Amino acid sequence: MAVEPHQKTTLYVGGLAEEVNEAILHAAFIPFGDIKDVVTPLDQATQKHRSFGFVTFLEKEDAAAAMDNMNNAELYGRVLTVNYAQPIRIKGGEQGWASQPIWADADTWFERQQREEEMKKLEAENHAALRAAEEARRKKLAEEREGEKEEPEVKNDPMAMAEAEVLQQNS
Template identity: 30%
Template sequence: MNMYVANLSFHTQDEDLKKLFAEYGSVSSAKVITDRETNKSRGFGFVEMESDAEAKEAIKGLNNKEIEGRALSVSIAKERPARTSNKRW
């Protein structure tokens, strides 16, 4: 299950996010989203866990939990809509 994690500290790295969620089970991937130009954190990321049950426990345990002075917002990630091409031929 893929989860959206918002309100991260701007110092949080991928590995920090992975360790935080690993307390609840097996983490497939953890990615803090960064700005393309500055490479600085945008304050949110995505975590994927192998088991839906573990992911639900992580959401329950970490949503609104204060980390580095910020209350995390953890929820199930929404599917990204398919991109449409705006190319003109």
């Protein structure tokens, strides 16, 4: 018989009161069968459990019986939510935020900031180069236009003839 990758022996127990600890959780679930492990993850800031825990039974039939009987049951005045725990890889596993140390995000933030500054510097340099190229192009066009200026045809234009005479007199 092939072994299933997830035997459904671990239960998620949500809605735990603050007073509930692993020993109380163990005692609440032991009537349904042999328990392999009980875990209540702690909040790092308060060092108290995060109002949920996990109970792992040796047999999946015991886990199913515990889930059927304890879901929506009361423990220390709080209604429990009991269902099968999801495998870690489904919740995020290696990709989850908790898989890296807290400073890892700070390091990547710093690297992102440095890359953004470098990009801004490159953009400014490119912008300056484009402005310089545009200015050089304008100067070149202006010089070409200067060379293209033709002498006015004085013979056919009476105004041009008068201007030419005035210019010759002033020279």
